Amino acid sequence: MDIRIRSFKEYEQKYAQSVDEPDSFWNEVAQQYIWRKPYEKVCQWEFETPDVQWFLGGKMNITENCLDRHLAARGNKTALVWEPNDPRVGAVKLTYRELHEKVCQLANALKSQGVVKGDRVIIYMPMVPELTIAVLACARIGAVHSVVFAGFSANALSDRINDASATMVITADGLNRGAKQVPLKRVVDEALESCTTIQKVIVFDCVGWKPELHAGRDIWWHDAIDGMALSCEAEEMDSEDMLFILYTSGSTGKPKGVVHTCGGYMVYAGYSFQNVFQIEENDVYWCTADIGWITGHTYIVYGPLLSGTTTVMFEGVPTFPDAGRFWQVCDKHGVTVFYTAPTAIRALMACGLDHVLPYNLHSLRLLGTVGEPINDEAWRWYYLHIGKEKCPIVDTWWQTETGGIMISGLGGLSPMNPAHAGFPLPGIQPVLLDQEGKEITSNEVEGYLCIKYPWPSMIRTTYGDHERCKHTYFSHYHNHYFTGDGAKRDENGLYRIIGRVDDVINVSGHRFGTAEIEEAINANKYVVESAVVGYPHDVKGQGIYAFVICDSMPEDAAIRRDEIIETVVEQIGRIAKPEKIQFVTGLPKTRSGKIMRRILRKVAEGDASNLGDISTLLDPDVVADIVKGAQ
Numbered sequence: 001m002d003i004r005i006r007s008f009k010e011y012e013q014k015y016a017q018s019v020d021e022p023d024s025f026w027n028e029v030a031q032q033y034i035w036r037k038p039y040e041k042v043c044q045w046e047f048e049t050p051d052v053q054w055f056l057g058g059k060m061n062i063t064e065n066c067l068d069r070h071l072a073a074r075g076n077k078t079a080l081v082w083e084p085n086d087p088r089v090g091a092v093k094l095t096y097r098e099l100h101e102k103v104c105q106l107a108n109a110l111k112s113q114g115v116v117k118g119d120r121v122i123i124y125m126p127m128v129p130e131l132t133i134a135v136l137a138c139a140r141i142g143a144v145h146s147v148v149f150a151g152f153s154a155n156a157l158s159d160r161i162n163d164a165s166a167t168m169v170i171t172a173d174g175l176n177r178g179a180k181q182v183p184l185k186r187v188v189d190e191a192l193e194s195c196t197t198i199q200k201v202i203v204f205d206c207v208g209w210k211p212e213l214h215a216g217r218d219i220w221w222h223d224a225i226d227g228m229a230l231s232c233e234a235e236e237m238d239s240e241d242m243l244f245i246l247y248t249s250g251s252t253g254k255p256k257g258v259v260h261t262c263g264g265y266m267v268y269a270g271y272s273f274q275n276v277f278q279i280e281e282n283d284v285y286w287c288t289a290d291i292g293w294i295t296g297h298t299y300i301v302y303g304p305l306l307s308g309t310t311t312v313m314f315e316g317v318p319t320f321p322d323a324g325r326f327w328q329v330c331d332k333h334g335v336t337v338f339y340t341a342p343t344a345i346r347a348l349m350a351c352g353l354d355h356v357l358p359y360n361l362h363s364l365r366l367l368g369t370v371g372e373p374i375n376d377e378a379w380r381w382y383y384l385h386i387g388k389e390k391c392p393i394v395d396t397w398w399q400t401e402t403g404g405i406m407i408s409g410l411g412g413l414s415p416m417n418p419a420h421a422g423f424p425l426p427g428i429q430p431v432l433l434d435q436e437g438k439e440i441t442s443n444e445v446e447g448y449l450c451i452k453y454p455w456p457s458m459i460r461t462t463y464g465d466h467e468r469c470k471h472t473y474f475s476h477y478h479n480h481y482f483t484g485d486g487a488k489r490d491e492n493g494l495y496r497i498i499g500r501v502d503d504v505i506n507v508s509g510h511r512f513g514t515a516e517i518e519e520a521i522n523a524n525k526y527v528v529e530s531a532v533v534g535y536p537h538d539v540k541g542q543g544i545y546a547f548v549i550c551d552s553m554p555e556d557a558a559i560r561r562d563e564i565i566e567t568v569v570e571q572i573g574r575i576a577k578p579e580k581i582q583f584v585t586g587l588p589k590t591r592s593g594k595i596m597r598r599i600l601r602k603v604a605e606g607d608a609s610n611l612g613d614i615s616t617l618l619d620p621d622v623v624a625d626i627v628k629g630a631q
């Protein structure tokens, strides 16, 4: 059954149906998939506990829907195009049949290494086809995958392994990133020094480094799959069995493991992909995200494969060997739909049109953005110079926790307004709440963005800590899922996302909790205390500004800054590096000891003229010093 909406009128009809009769709406959507055993009930929910279940009693396997289902009609169609980091190395193409075989082969290897249904497998890999194969092989046998972005440090990796009590790591010897290579296996070895649950490590030979293998624990990928059958019966999963855990930052402490389950995630991934991108059979679709983030999970792997689409996977970075790389790849593979992050657009915009003009970009028909608000200038540049004024842009708002795109235009059908995500997808019921938690029903308003009805791919729990899920997302406002974002609704009802209202900083579309970065900074032996805020950054959207108290004022501030950055890199990874570090003798605290971040934010934004009332501070004098020393 076709689930694609083909006109704005149809969108309005479907939206109304999804609100009036949600069960019948979702039942229609879910019918396009293979269910080994049909579900008995579409949805059962309450947001108090919370307890949300979709497609109850249904049995299925997502890989059967991603792969087996397409073999008859699309067996020879390209499923995956892999474009390597180095343009001189040839691209790799896998048909649906080849991908199916490779997934089955690795699935058999995982089983023979002792992995069983329900086991957690950490995947810490470069952006190579084997990463996609590893994800799908886990899903094939019912193992729970948890992909950890390969830029995270050994510390961050071991935290995630321990939180998930994982039994296996799948990794590679190293990875290629622009002109650099990174030794992944070495990071894994270091991480495993503080992990006790890992029994096996599978190592893919990516860069030819031949690292030392620990006898009894480590095995080469090629040895593990050697002699394994190319078919593997898919494990029968319950709709509500866990499919994956993905760690993401929140406003407090350590990252939390967002849990997604099999049935609902599958239904929403395919549905949202086909509608937002208005997918046609011959599309060549490219999402430039990394599979270490939710965007890669849903819109490189699952959404496209569920839809029988050709999906492009890119190993490299936008600026290597030069800032024309994205556009060269678009021309080379005839990309029709291109989906990227505003931060990448801004970075490439800054490199100038000389890197765009050599490419014709004729194949493109639709553009997308994700991860952070896009500013007007970047939107216009993208529309004019990449889309040549003929490609609609979908600005897609969603989160790790939502599993799929929630608010976005449907490619070309919906009204488009720069920097506005637009309308919710049918099935999604966003609301704006005021301070008191009352719904604001009119337009031209601003409030806290919440969702008042469940959707199939919503977060089920935070792994190992359901209470945390409850208080993070369901306790702020009774009977609502709280997104952590503030938003406006314009006179036409289009949503515009403003950004986080909690202590989360969005750097280049990557989420970090201020507490998480402060903890990392505090791990430096000279640091007594620190406070971190975000500030507007031209390319990254937000940059990290750290106010740091050391045991004594450093003699050489530059050296101390480097040491602190090194500590953050060790604790989390290079992506969490503070842009600015200011040494201070005190922090603005209330009498109850709470840091007044509002003041620090103003200073970081370079706007110290109006700091508001500071008389309630424990020591108002520290503020003058902070303002004086601001960078």
Ligand code: WTA
Residues within 6 Å of the ligand: 248, 293, 294, 295, 369, 370, 371, 372, 373, 374, 395, 396, 397, 398, 399, 400, 401, 421, 483, 484, 485, 497, 498, 499, 500, 506, 509, 510, 511
């Ligand atoms: C932000 C990424 C504005 C938002 C898919 C959200 C956006 C957080 C947009 C989730 C957008 C994502 N416009 N802001 N189109 N998309 N965000 O979990 O603050 O990595 O809460 O998921 O990114 O980030 P996450």
